[in-house]
Amino acid sequence: MPVVRDLRVLLRLTNFRRLLAVRLLSQCADGVYQVALATYVVFSPEKQTSPIAIASAMAVLLLPYSIIGPFAGVLLDRWQRRQVFLYGNLLRALLAGGTAVLVLASVPEWLFYASALSVTAVNRFVLAGLSASLPRVVDAERLVVANSLSPTAGTLAATLGGGLAFGVRLIADKSDAAVVAFGAVLYFCAALASLRMSRELLGPDPGPVPQRLLPALTSTARGLAAGLRHLAERRPATRALIAVGLLRFCYGALLVTVLMLCRYAWSATESEGLGLLGLAVAASGAGFFAAAVLSPWAVGRLGPFGWMTVCAATAAVLVPTLGLTFTPAPFLVAAFVLGLITQGAKIATDTVVQTSVDDSYRGRVFALYDVVFNVAFVAAAGVAALMLPPDGRSALLVGLVSVIYAAIALALRGERAEG
Numbered sequence: 001m002p003v004v005r006d007l008r009v010l011l012r013l014t015n016f017r018r019l020l021a022v023r024l025l026s027q028c029a030d031g032v033y034q035v036a037l038a039t040y041v042v043f044s045p046e047k048q049t050s051p052i053a054i055a056s057a058m059a060v061l062l063l064p065y066s067i068i069g070p071f072a073g074v075l076l077d078r079w080q081r082r083q084v085f086l087y088g089n090l091l092r093a094l095l096a097g098g099t100a101v102l103v104l105a106s107v108p109e110w111l112f113y114a115s116a117l118s119v120t121a122v123n124r125f126v127l128a129g130l131s132a133s134l135p136r137v138v139d140a141e142r143l144v145v146a147n148s149l150s151p152t153a154g155t156l157a158a159t160l161g162g163g164l165a166f167g168v169r170l171i172a173d174k175s176d177a178a179v180v181a182f183g184a185v186l187y188f189c190a191a192l193a194s195l196r197m198s199r200e201l202l203g204p205d206p207g208p209v210p211q212r213l214l215p216a217l218t219s220t221a222r223g224l225a226a227g228l229r230h231l232a233e234r235r236p237a238t239r240a241l242i243a244v245g246l247l248r249f250c251y252g253a254l255l256v257t258v259l260m261l262c263r264y265a266w267s268a269t270e271s272e273g274l275g276l277l278g279l280a281v282a283a284s285g286a287g288f289f290a291a292a293v294l295s296p297w298a299v300g301r302l303g304p305f306g307w308m309t310v311c312a313a314t315a316a317v318l319v320p321t322l323g324l325t326f327t328p329a330p331f332l333v334a335a336f337v338l339g340l341i342t343q344g345a346k347i348a349t350d351t352v353v354q355t356s357v358d359d360s361y362r363g364r365v366f367a368l369y370d371v372v373f374n375v376a377f378v379a380a381a382g383v384a385a386l387m388l389p390p391d392g393r394s395a396l397l398v399g400l401v402s403v404i405y406a407a408i409a410l411a412l413r414g415e416r417a418e419g
Contacts, residue, residue, distance in 0.1 A: 010146055015137040018196045020150060022085050023130050025193055027154040029089075029186035030123060031161025032168075033096060036179040037116055039169065039274065040103060042259055051388045053109075054256050055381035060117045062374040068124045081202035082194055084129045088122050089191035095119045096184035103177040130154075133202040159285060161186070166278060174271075227365050230358065236305075240352040241369060243308060243408050244345050245376040250315070250401045251342045252380030254323070258331060260392025266328050276328055280335045287339020294340070295347040304348035309412040311341040311348075316405035323398040346373075 010016050041057040099115040130150070138146040165179045172178035231238055258280050267273035298307040318337055322330040349369075357365045387397045 010138065010142055010149065013137060015197060015201060016146065018193070019130065019133055019137050019202070020153065021193045021196075022089075022190055023150055023154045024157040025186055025190035026085075026089060026123075026126055026130075028157040028161035028164070029092070029096075029183045029190060031158035031163075032165040032179060032183035032186060033119060033161075034158075035162045035165035036169075036176055036183060038259075039165075039179070040112075040176040042263055042277075051256055051260060051381075051385035054259055055378070055385040056109075056113060057116075058252070058256075058381040059378045060113050060120065062378050068121055078204075080199055081129045081133050081204070082197050082199050084125055085194035086191050088126045088129075089187045089194065092119050092122050092126075093184045093187035093191065095122075096180055096187055100177040100180040100184065103180060129202075136202050162281070166274065169274075224368065227368055231365050231368065234356045237353045237356045237365065239411070240304070240308070240349040241372055243312070243412055244349040245372045246404055246408055247312065247315075247342055247345050248373055248376040249380040249383075250319075250404055251338055252377040253384045253397060253401055254319070254334070254338060256381050256384035257323075257388060257392050257394065257397060258335070260388055260390070261326065261328075261331070263392070265326065265391045265393060279328075279332055283332045283335040284339035287336040287341070288343040290336075291340045291343035291347060295344045298344065299348055299351060304352045305412050307348045308345045309409050311345045312405050312409035312412060315341050316402055316409055319405060320398060320402045323402075324395055326393045 037057055037060070041053050095115060095118045099112070099119065102112050102115055134146050134150065161183075165182070168179050168182045169175065231241070259277065262273045262277040262280070266276050295307065298310070302310065315338065318334060322334040322337075325331075353365060353369060384397060387400075388394050
């Protein structure tokens with residue numbers, strides 16, 4: 001198979017392997033750190049977890065991507081990318097170590113969140129730098145394969161990091177500080193791995209004196225505004241982004257519900273609750289993988305909006321059927337289905353945006369897409385925080401999510417008919 005052959009060629013490229021190693025270590029550390037934050041916020045025995053605390057944690061993990069992401073490229077075009085990986089991961093190792101100390105010291109929560117926010121903010125620069133560096137280590141012929149392999153491998157590494165975090169926590173007698181410290185060690189290893197590449201290898205190339213920073217940032221903001229105006233003129237892309245944002249909102253609201261159910265309704269002990277949460281995350285991850293396999297065929301047969309309609313309509317039926325039981329087994333089935341539906345709709349949306357937006361605006365529109373995706377998730381956590389009782393059983397929230405899914409299906413059915 002051509003893809004397998006290209007993968008073999010890619011892995012023979014020394015600098016590609018070295019860049020991939022930095023990605024794997026960085027995103028594995030991200031997985032460890034995110035699980036550490038989740039277990040500290042949700043499952044610490046000494047803390048009475050609330051939906052508001054979960055919403056705050058999600059805001060800390062996701063909002064930096066939305067605020068910093070569109071502007072990261074301005075700085076990445078000024079700094080040597082190898083140095084971004086070196087100093088960015090060293091900084092994250094230092095900050096994560098500080099977070100571990102804060103966990104041990106039982107400091108006020110705002111200080112803990114400020115530390116966690118600092119770690120996740122740096123992550124945007126590292127991930128954007130990894131994507132920008134790929135053309136420097138791979139020839140144009142195999143760049144598409146490399147763009148597919150690297151993020152997928154990074155996602156798998158983050159998932160592995162989450163599993164390692166659970167293991168470290170068990171070995172370290174349920175110490176959240178030990179898990180955070182382990183993440184700091186992995187960040188440090190990622191920094192060391194970047195030293196295997198020369199400083200100039202990843203660019204950017206020396207060129208004209210770059211625009212001053214403040215005008216460059218202002219120009220970026222104007223560019224995003226122009227991208228928003230262009231998007232408003234492209235009805236299919238606009239509707240797809242609205243739909244995927246609402247689908248992400250529904251997924252986020254149900255995720256907070258599952259967290260609260262695992263913490264209080266389904267488990268008598270912390271370990272039991274963590275185990276159930278791990279099963280739910282694994283089921284959702286399996287749904288994401290199934291979407292990657294099924295969506296190309298479904299989009300080819302039904303079209304992007306047809307596939308999104310099927311996804312939303314399926315969720316509208318299955319969420320109340322499975323969710324209103326508030327028992328583990330149906331919710332695990334729902335986690336798989338919702339993983340498939342959410343990721344399947346995202347794949348379809350990517351296709352709509354790529355085909356209906358002019359190439360000169362595509363980067364800016366995808367930056368806005370990233371903002372929509374993350375803000376919708378945080379907004380969902382905020383709404384869930386207002387609606388959920390302490391044990392997570394809220395028929396009203398499940399009903400609201402089901403109505404939103406049904407409304408999306410009806411709206412997209414109209415879009416498909418007009419198309």
